[in-house]
Amino acid sequence: MSTRTEWQPPPELWQRLKPLARQMRKEPTPAEYKLWQRLRNRQILNVKFRRQFAIDRFIVDFCSPEVRMIIEVDGPIHQYTQEEDKIRQDFLESLGFVVLRFTNLAVLNQTQAVVTEIEQQACKLMDMLSLSISLLERPAELMPELEQLGARHVGYGVRAEHYDTVSTALFGMLAAVLRDKYTAPVEAAWRELYRVIRDTMLRGATGGSAGDRPGARPGA
Numbered sequence: 133m134s135t136r137t138e139w140q141p142p143p144e145l146w147q148r149l150k151p152l153a154r155q156m157r158k159e160p161t162p163a164e165y166k167l168w169q170r171l172r173n174r175q176i177l178n179v180k181f182r183r184q185f186a187i188d189r190f191i192v193d194f195c196s197p198e199v200r201m202i203i204e205v206d207g208p209i210h211q212y213t214q215e216e217d218k219i220r221q222d223f224l225e226s227l228g229f230v231v232l233r234f235t236n237l238a239v240l241n242q243t244q245a246v247v248t249e250i251e252q253q254a255c256k257l258m259d260m261l262s263l264s265i266s267l268l269e270r271p272a273e274l275m276p277e278l279e280q281l282g283a284r285h286v287g288y289g290v291r292a293e294h295y296d297t298v299s300t301a302l303f304g305m306l307a308a309v310l311r312d313k314y315t316a317p318v319e320a321a322w323r324e325l326y327r328v329i330r331d332t333m334l335r336g337a338t339g340g341s342a343g344d345r346p347g348a349r350p351g352a
């Protein structure tokens with residue numbers, strides 16, 4: 133699982149980035165300013181976003197480290213070449229961040245559509261859990277369905293280690309949404325549920341089946 137220190141900039145680099153990030157925060161572009169008015173103060177599903185946030189050697193426009201989401205607003209003159217953009221995006225994704233990109237024009241002229249897309253991305257994490265919870269009501273179908281879901285995820289390019297980064301984002305999201313209801317026992321119960329789901333999906337991903345090992349408990 134990634135820890136904060138893995139992606140925080142090293143102190144000497146941070147000393148150089150800090151004034152830059154501060155200046156960029158003070159002088160946002162009109163599009164950045166407009167989007168910030170919709171993201172600030174936890175307006176989207178109670179998720180806390182930060183502006184001009186440093187991750188390793190990059191400064192991203194908006195970031196929620198808790199739910200591992202980055203939002204970038206591309207200006208008319210692109211800050212990076214396409215190749216640099218790809219390296220930057222791959223690097224951020226390798227740290228388990230989802231990167232959403234919007235153009236200046238979209239943010240300025242279709243603000244609500246942009247906000248809806250951000251909300252939908254945030255909801256995706258919750259959708260994953262709602263699906264699993266709905267399956268809990270049909271226990272006989274739970275294991276085979278989750279195994280098939282795990283097998284489909286191989287096709288989506290999902291590897292075992294991704295389940296850790298997603299769990300970090302998911303629990304960040306749960307903490308944001310449930311606020312003071314997110315107590316230690318509640319967190320423990322969700323973690324246990326996630327562990328069972330992950331183990332079952334991974335078993336499906338590797339071609340195993342709950343039926344192969346009678347009496348085997350997932351994750352046991």
Ligand code: HEM
Binds near residue numbers: 264
């Ligand atoms: C608790 C574990 C997870 C659950 C319950 C879950 C659930 C789902 C569901 C229901 C879908 C819809 C498509 C389908 O039914 O095949 C889906 C799609 C997808 N999931 Fe997951 N997922 C989980 C973990 C992950 C992880 C760890 C990743 C990797 C980062 C991931 C990435 C994706 C992708 C790329 C898609 C397809 C495209 C999309 O809908 O965005 N999922 N997931």
